[in-house]
Amino acid sequence: MAQSFAKGFYNSHAWLASRKRYLDAVVDTSGNILVSKERDGDIVYVRKDDPNETPVPSECVIPPRMCERCFKRGELTPAKVVHHIEHITPENIDDPHVTLRYANMQRLCQDCHAFVHSGQTEPRVTFDENGNVVPKNESLQSMIERLTETVDESRNIYRSKR
Ligand SMILES: [Zn+2]
Numbered sequence: 796m797a798q799s800f801a802k803g804f805y806n807s808h809a810w811l812a813s814r815k816r817y818l819d820a821v822v823d824t825s826g827n828i829l830v831s832k833e834r835d836g837d838i839v840y841v842r843k844d845d846p847n848e849t850p851v852p853s854e855c856v857i858p859p860r861m862c863e864r865c866f867k868r869g870e871l872t873p874a875k876v877v878h879h880i881e882h883i884t885p886e887n888i889d890d891p892h893v894t895l896r897y898a899n900m901q902r903l904c905q906d907c908h909a910f911v912h913s914g915q916t917e918p919r920v921t922f923d924e925n926g927n928v929v930p931k932n933e934s935l936q937s938m939i940e941r942l943t944e945t946v947d948e949s950r951n952i953y954r955s956k957r
């Protein structure tokens with residue numbers, strides 16, 4: 796629910812137009828607005844503000860109206876809100892650099908929006924029923940495997956030298 800000091804802002808034409816523009820945009824995983832270009836018969840996406848028009852890797856291209864936080868976890872979930880990364884306060888409500896700048900906007904689904912306002916940090920591990928640490932996601936799991944392998948390797952090298 797919008798707080799009372801922000802009601803006028805959330806009903807303003809400027810916000811509603813910017814919000815819709817951001818919801819409908821293709822963005823990258825950092826929230827930059829992308830535009831499509833034809834390159835050798837293919838469609839590529841480039842940052843709107845990139846003079847070199849370097850194509851953004853396709854795994855970083857978020858389709859319109861999809862939650863940015865879910866996308867980074869490999870899920871496509873329709874976004875329900877456009878959130879302000881730097882939260883809106885009575886002090887900055889009249890500063891368009893905070894309220895209307897696309898770089899300060901983030902498309903989120905209801906669950907992700909609740910999460911980012913809960914003040915929790917991203918959980919990196921969970922615990923199994925025996926209280927052992929279990930990595931939360933695949934990349935951390937593979938990182939641990941890689942590090943374990945490196946340790947095993949150095950142990951073997953150490954042993955073979957003795
Ligand atoms: Zn989400």
Ligand SMILES: [Zn+2]
Nearest residue numbers: 878879908912
């Ligand atoms: Zn928010």
